[in-house]
Every structure is written in C-alpha cells, then in structure tokens.
Amino acid sequence: MAAATIGLVPALADSGDPDLPKISAQQLIEKIAESDVQQLSGTVKISTDLGLPDLGGLESGLLSGAAEGHGGSSADPQSKLLELASGTHTLRVAADGPDRGKVSLLDNAAEYSVIHNGKDVWGYDSKSNEVFHSTSPESGHAGEGAEGKAPRDVPATPKDFADEALKSVDDTTSVTVDGTAHVAGRDAYKLVIKPRQSGTTVGAVSIAVDAKTGLPLKFTLTPASGGAAVVDAGFTQVDFSRPAASTFAFTPPKGAKVTEGDDLKDAKGGEPKDTKGDGPKRLEKEWRKGHEGTADAPGGPKTIGEGWNSIIVLETGGKGVPTGASGSTGNSDVDGFLNSLGDHVTGKFGSGTVFSTRLVNALITDDGKVYAGAVTKAALVKAANAAQ
Known part of the structure; x- marks a missing residue:
C-alpha cells in the first residue's frame, strides 16, 4: 500500500454535500481497514452491466439445473452467484458479529436467502421450496467484526467489492479523495482508485466510505470505455443497531427438499472451491x-x-x-x-x-x-x- 501513489489532497465539501473534516487518501484507506462494525441491517441495490447478451433469465435456469444435475440444490449459494452478474437486484442484508449474517435476494414474489447462524449455514429458495444446509468449518472470533460482510459465497455488500479493489492498489495505481457525499442518509467520503497504466479496461473505482464507521457504503466501477458503470453496489438504507435474534433463525418449511452440503462435499472428496480472491x-x-x-x-x-x-x-x-x-x-x-x-x-x-x-x-x-x-x-x- 505504501508504494501506491496516494493523493494527499484533502476532501473538500461540494455544494450540497456534507462538510466533513479534511482527510487524506491514506488516512481514509486506514479508516476502512480499521472499521469494526459488529451489527447492521439494511437494503443494498446492485446493478451489473458487463455487456453480456440478455438471455432472459436462461443463465439462472441453466446454473440451477447444473447444480441439481450433479446432486446439488438450487438453494446452494454457489448456484445463485451468476444472477448477480447481470441486471439490477435488491438485497436485504443483516449481520450481528462474525457468526450471524443474512442476505436475501428479492425477486418479484420469490425470495432467496442465505443465513449464517453459528456453525449452521442455510440457503433457502422460496421459488423451488428447496433448502441447502452446511456447517461452517470454524466460527468467527471475537473482535473480527461483521463489517456488513455477507454469508459465505454471496458477494453482496459494497465492502465485499471494496476489499477486492483495495487489493489491487500498488505502484500502478493512483488513489485520491474526491469530496464527500450523502449515501443512505449517512455522511461519507469518496475514495477514487484509478489505474495509472494504459491498456486496462478499468477506468476508475469510486468507494463511498461512511465518515463515522469507515464502512464502505457504495462501490462503483466504471470502464475505461466510458458509459454506465460495470458494477454499482450501494446501500439505500442502513441501520447500525443490532438486528433481532429472530432475523437469523431458520427452520426448513414443511415439505421443502433439504440438501446437506456436507454430504455432497464428502462425496466429492474435498472442500468446495472458493472462487474469491485477488485476481x-x-x-x-x-x-x-x-x-x-x-x-x-x-x-x-x-x-x-x-x-x-x-x-x-x-x-x-x-x-x-x-x-x-x-x-x-x-x-x-x-x-x-x-x-x-x-x-x-x-x-x-x-x-x-x-x-x-x-x-x-x-x-x-x-x-x-x-x-x-x-x-x-x-x-x-x-x-x-x-x-x-
């Protein structure tokens, strides 16, 4: 991080934007790293435009079918990832420490949820009435913080995207603070990450950082070619009070098909692949x-x-x-x-x-x-x- 070309120009308040204390890009990056949000609930809107052809939802059906064809379940979190790769989606998220989290993908009359409660991880697809259950290999530790992180395998919050973008910051990158903004009713600083190299398709990454907690509230990635953002994920509403314990309670509905993920893992002879990482x-x-x-x-x-x-x-x-x-x-x-x-x-x-x-x-x-x-x-x- 020290090798990055980090702008020292302080954030200044734009017209209509919050008037916040001056802060440098390095200080803002440190604020994100030190963020220790333990509880939150809110609504996140994610829009993704990779320029892929519109398959009319066919990609979701193919992915779910592939999961079932391999003895899996349409409620497996991994079978839902592709849905976030195109279009606009609304998510409800909640967290209470490192061992409790919930993300719900709202789709018209249907809803898909991933619930992490202690060692149990549940996925529920109301459309197919299927349940996927697995156990977490190890619970979190006190002090790790929830920081709005989604349950396993569901990249759902601005922080998820921001963490990946910050891993790319090196001496080929320019990082500056570009004013302030209001996001989901919160005062925020705007951190801008830009490649200094030509030849990349990435134009810029903008991260709105909560001025009080340091939690990324909005993430926007624009392509070098211009036009609409490739990824735009942001809270439209957020509350940092502790969610009710019932938020993370789950019992499979009557008649639902339940698939045990641990049994599938053992049958395949190992751990599921983790697709997250830094490129x-x-x-x-x-x-x-x-x-x-x-x-x-x-x-x-x-x-x-x-x-x-x-x-x-x-x-x-x-x-x-x-x-x-x-x-x-x-x-x-x-x-x-x-x-x-x-x-x-x-x-x-x-x-x-x-x-x-x-x-x-x-x-x-x-x-x-x-x-x-x-x-x-x-x-x-x-x-x-x-x-x-």
Whole structure:
C-alpha cells in the first residue's frame, strides 16, 4: 500500500454535500481497514452491466439445473452467484458479529436467502421450496467484526467489492479523495482508485466510505470505455443497531427438499472451491497447491504483466474455438453463434477468438492457449505475440 501513489489532497465539501473534516487518501484507506462494525441491517441495490447478451433469465435456469444435475440444490449459494452478474437486484442484508449474517435476494414474489447462524449455514429458495444446509468449518472470533460482510459465497455488500479493489492498489495505481457525499442518509467520503497504466479496461473505482464507521457504503466501477458503470453496489438504507435474534433463525418449511452440503462435499472428496480472491496472482497460487512441480503442465495458469495489466495464461493442451475461415464445428448454426460471440484475430501467435465483456476479455487461440484479464483486446493480442 505504501508504494501506491496516494493523493494527499484533502476532501473538500461540494455544494450540497456534507462538510466533513479534511482527510487524506491514506488516512481514509486506514479508516476502512480499521472499521469494526459488529451489527447492521439494511437494503443494498446492485446493478451489473458487463455487456453480456440478455438471455432472459436462461443463465439462472441453466446454473440451477447444473447444480441439481450433479446432486446439488438450487438453494446452494454457489448456484445463485451468476444472477448477480447481470441486471439490477435488491438485497436485504443483516449481520450481528462474525457468526450471524443474512442476505436475501428479492425477486418479484420469490425470495432467496442465505443465513449464517453459528456453525449452521442455510440457503433457502422460496421459488423451488428447496433448502441447502452446511456447517461452517470454524466460527468467527471475537473482535473480527461483521463489517456488513455477507454469508459465505454471496458477494453482496459494497465492502465485499471494496476489499477486492483495495487489493489491487500498488505502484500502478493512483488513489485520491474526491469530496464527500450523502449515501443512505449517512455522511461519507469518496475514495477514487484509478489505474495509472494504459491498456486496462478499468477506468476508475469510486468507494463511498461512511465518515463515522469507515464502512464502505457504495462501490462503483466504471470502464475505461466510458458509459454506465460495470458494477454499482450501494446501500439505500442502513441501520447500525443490532438486528433481532429472530432475523437469523431458520427452520426448513414443511415439505421443502433439504440438501446437506456436507454430504455432497464428502462425496466429492474435498472442500468446495472458493472462487474469491485477488485476481490472476491468486488463481496461479491456488492452482499450484497440490500441483507442485507441474507449473508447465497443461492447465497450469501463469501470470504475465503487472498491476492492472496482469494477464492470466492457461495452457489447456487442447484445441481452441473454431473461428471464421480457420475452422468449423461442422454445423453452420453453431459456427454462426460462436462467431457472433467473439472476434476473430490473427497475429504472430496464429489465430484465435477474443470474447469480450465491458470489463474482462479473453483470447482463446486455435492451439488451445487462453489469455484473459481486465485488459483490452489489443493487449491480449500483444501478449500472445510476445509469447511466441
């Protein structure tokens, strides 16, 4: 963090915004790190626009079906993650220390909730009337704080997103305080994180930080290409008093199908994979666990570049996606669909397809290599050429 270019310009009150004491970016980052909110309840609105095609909810159905097809449950928290990857969602959140938390995803007349109460973690999907139950490997410790953190596997609050963004702060980053704001009826400072490198798809990250508690109240990520935010997550209402104990009580409804997650874990021979982390470096590190001495084996991820321009490289050992004149699946409809999703590119590396979103892009070469990161298409092609 010390290596980051952190602006020392103090926050000044804009017209209509709260008049708060001056604070530097470094002090505000420290305030976030020292935040120790133990109890809260509130409503969070999350809007995500990655530029993915509108599948009319098909992605949620496919994911739930995949979970059930593998002996899982539509109430498994992991089967709900994709729903937050597009569109706008309203969540109700509550926390009381490190051992009690609840997040409810509201969807018209249906509701999905994840409840963490002591060692028990419950997921309940009212639409399918299914329940997923597992036990937490270890409870939290006094003093850790709830800090509005969602139950396991549900990235739901501005703090969840802010923590990940702050992990990316290094000497390739500029961090400043850009005034103040009112968020959910609270006075807040605005912390702005901007890449100093060209070639990244990330334009800026703005975090509204509660002036009193240091808790991130709003998180906004805008792309370098401009336009609407890729991710905009913020409290619309928040209360820092202790929620009622009944908030975290749960009993499976009569007739509900209950799936025991611990049984599924044992049947699969290990712990479920944790998809959270801090980008390409984390992926490379996690893959190496249990694969010592096989860094160059097919499938082993490598990281090239630094900072916001980091690119993960995967050697799949297989063929890439047939594209354009370079290949065909033998089915014209399938070929047309694949070509509509990606752009055919060529270079010293040969040829391949770039699949793009407004934030993350991936190049799959025809010989099976994958280059992916929050970088432009040109940066991916340049990296693939340099690898030859």
